[in-house]
Amino acid sequence: MSSKKYRPKIQETIQPNLIPMVDIMFLMLLFFMLGADMSQRETENLILPQADKVQENPKEKAAGEIVTVVNLFHKPTGDGFVCPAQKTGLCRDVEHHVIVIRGQEYSFDTFPAQIKAEADESLEPDKDPEAGKQLSARKVTIRADRTAPFGLVQKIIEACGVAGIYKIEVGAARPPEG
């Protein structure tokens, strides 16, 4: 046996214990990762009109339901684009508004062809006796900015009607409680 007495080492440097910090950071990372929406973005950032009687969106889509989300909003200021009318919040210029479907921008000239193509992808199997033609089973959700003129929403609804889409929803936000 060794006769040497145990002598503790003198710690010369102070090392902070990082384990609690790493633990907390892992938890934060997990929280933000789970909260992040990494799905294909169908909804654009816009201010929806508020309505207390709006039906909340279901967590899951119904089986076989195909929905096209049509976003309508005013072009944001920037890249040399300035709209003086936007200062009052109400711009009526058609050219200043854009339609966005799954991140792709469309003008009011190109939108009817796009919605027709989408409608034709999901035609109902049988001819509708009332309409006298095959209609589309596709649903369209219109998310229009609260300041958008109604006439532009009308144009979208008209284009859907021409394309044979008759299931139309309009998006709104529930006002904050309290």
Place this chain on the structure above:
Amino acid sequence: MAGATMGEDENPVGINVTPLVDIIFCLCVFFMISFKFKQIEGKFDTWLPKGKGTSGAGSDASIIEEIRVAMFWDEGAQRTVRKFRDRQVDDDDTLQTLIREAHADFVRLNKPDAPVTIDAAFDVPWDDVIRVVNLCKREQIDKIEFALGAPPAQPAAP
């Protein structure tokens, strides 16, 4: 930054956690910046009439068969003017009462499916249109149509 996480006596292999912490910091910052609180969204169901094609509820539809709310934009006052059967209605509660009474009349006539038609001019803000839709939903009226004919002419100033 620290090197080993345990005392050298306990674990001879020191793990350098500095790169791990750096990467977690970067990931945390990325997810924190991209994080946003969503507002509760929902939707109102509307159905385009199959038989009417694109005409929807036209502006010339008979007023006897429907409840019609006309909406115009007053450029001078910068507000929406709402009319229900030639009566200007500024107050939400009054409009809701008028819609309720009109709907009750149709129910008495055995026509509970009579729609509420919103006949708004081009420049009426979407927010004001949705407000009327919401009033109808408060009265449990499901059949709401948007007039898709030519927009109504601006009424003459009094």
